[in-house]
Amino acid sequence: MTKSALDAWFAANRVAILADYYSLLRFPSIGGDPAHLPDCVACAEWVCAFLRPLGFTAELVRGDGSKPPLVLAERPADASGRTVLLYGHYDVQPVDPVDLWETPPFEPAERDGRVHARGAQDDKGQWFALLQGLRAAIENGERLPAIRIVLEGQEESGSGFLAEQALDLRRRLAADVLLVADTGKDASGRPAIVAGLRGVIHFTVTLRGPKYDLHSGQHGGLAPNPAQGIAELVASLHNPDGSIAVKGFCDNIVDPTEAEFALATERGFDENAYRDEVGVFPVGGERGVPAIVRNSFRPTVEVNGIHGGYGGPGSKTVIPTHAFAKLSCRLVPDQSPAHVWQCLKAHFEEHCPRGLTVELTEVTGNEPGFRLPIDSPVTRIAQDVLREVDPRGAVFTWEGASIPIVARLRDVTGAAPLLVGFGMQEDRIHCPNESFSLDQFQDAFRWGGLIFPALA
Template sequence: MATIEDELERARAAQLEELSSFLRIQSISTLSSQQAEMRNAAAWLVDKLQRAGFKNAEVLETGGHPLVFASFHVGDDAPTILMYGHYDVQPVDPLELWTTPPFEPKIRDQKLYARGASDDKGPVFLHILALETLIRRGELRVNVKLCIEGEEECGSTNLPTFLEKNAERLRADVLLISDTTMVGPMQPGICYGLRGLCALQVDLKTANSDLHSGLYGGAVPNALHAMVELLASLHHPDGRVAVDGFYDEVVDLTMDERAALAELPHDDEAYRKALGLTALFGEAGYTTIERSTARPTLEINGLYGGFQGEGTKTVIPHEAHAKITCRLVNQQTPATIQEKVKKHLLEHAPIGATLTVTLQDTGNPYLGSFDAPAVELAKKSYEHAYGVQPYMTRMGGSIPIVEVFHRVLNIPVVLMGFSLMTENFHAPNEHFSLENFDRGIRALTHFYREAATALK
């Protein structure tokens, strides 16, 4: 029998064409006009999975866009791996900035350009190809379940309920996800932590209308003055959040974690220059990497009010508005942080100002094991495919559904990505490195093949 390497090499052209056919489907979950395309993408996956050897592959209804579920059972005593991904993609606007049409896949400079190539159709397809190869060779010795949703790009609205209702059906020993990024080219990384999120809208009012600054200036409160004074109270000068109790549930980094994060390739000066900044700033006592991945934050995302047009208008604004989000870590819970921030805002409202604070989106943080058996297997699989040890990383962003999977199914999660941060996901000219296409299949083939022993 040919080696896996030889088999993959011979099949490469056909595999890329098959991926391209998947990428041509305009599965944009946020557009109601694309509902038929969403179902086309789900049907495409079921057909591909059945041809790959998954006799049990089906489209399941969720109340929104459908979910694709498939399973391959080798034995009751074998470990079970649950793979999660998504087939929906982001809108393509602005269309004029694409070099080639977003749903007409093209290969340029060893990169496959198309919407969804990197996020997340490409990585999902790698899993299917790895499993297809092992099934065909009779070398898959673990049970596998695949859960591929169609609503990740619009908040996974229906997936938590689906997980709750189908927890037994999805029961597994480990969850494997490839919807994260590598550290850089030929620099794989295993993400073991994700920050959570909570959002608030702040609306401030003073008088019942805007007032003439010549007639009333100096005698009445200015809504914009009040808002900037209020927002300034949220932080200490050294960068720490000034909200009472904000850090109560934060567990500081261990020495091992700080050592692992310090190994990541990063240069503060290059980072500063690349962003066009005159200086970096953040919570004292932590490195840039630690601040941006493993510490909680409170950010003002939007501030508006008063006259916005050309020229001058001499008014005293009677209302101002701000949007706030917090990134959360460890044991912080979004609802608790929202209430603490709301309490701070109400208690610090300037004289003459009336506040309305609206609580908005939330997502729990996730912190996984640093050295679980599945993580150790992922390290070996990356090394098998890339020839280097992967970095252990935490991501500053949020993937709320990861925490939901972990909480509902009570299983370890391995975040093993193959995309690069420079691949323009969510932006024009999204692309996927063909080097990571090749090496990603090999890494995943190794993971699934060796899991029977490693996860016992």
């Protein structure tokens, strides 16, 4: 099926495609919030119903029912050949702060060629567009490989249930190629083949002090202050030059090869364009290290939020009983999550302010980073297909972000990961007013319509 034939099919079916897309986006499938478990189940059931008319057997894997289910689907091959496993996630990030959304986050709205809704891009829009491309190929009678699908409902909170189930499901997930639809284009809008991802650990660190909130006049200068302590503790994580100060954290870091460095840097990094898009210059991280290297090949420790004491209107003169910070660490290949975690625990114990106690909780992620070969048969097929999608062809990128389950699925299934996505910075994933342009959606559709037949 040619690109022009795919475009004609899209035009003829546009109304139905967008109607289904909007239906999918209306599910408030916030997988990290137990209150939204029924919404996650309903969303997963909707996906199964969508897949069955395409020739898939589709079912939910529920476990004990306490977590968002997996969608597991399979379609037999039209002829002997490869088996492709498509991975994506139907869960979405929380929508706070709600008052910054221009339209309700779960009521899709098209403005200026972009669909605005939570999940419009990350990740519902990406894999759904790809499946619509597959649908076009099926209706056109294209020869296709065996296709397996696993969609999870906990990617945004660590992929715990899929990680638990993966080994038991290994025969049903076994494949030659692991197709991941959860990444992005490069900054210029060219398609990108992701050749590496960072791993991730996220956790909460809490400092506890007095048994109850204290009057800051009666107890100021006497009682240790957890709010001040959490600021000191967080500040201790980095050296003045921005490098990570945690002993042992950066052990075993492997620098990029010459070929990787050349491919990563040949596109350059436009600091002014970055500033125009996000509002600040890219000056975070270790000074003296190129921006692309900092973002793609070096680990990070980032503070996601700090909370403690009174935050309402006016004043309330207290020394709070506790304070906490939410943190995430991005890891690079050869960094052991277990080793990194031990280093972090030792650091927090050593730097805990006098008179306070430290607790580490809500530890999730614990997945390593990885890099992929840049010259494999599957990669070459992807390059050819992406040249049809965009005549400029594809670039290689090494993502600073994480998809925690990919390394686990690779190890369990034996499949070669192929990470191609169509997100852009302006999509504002994880933020209010997330969106996905219809041009990006159609590129993802083309990719789906072309890559499955190419892998047959």
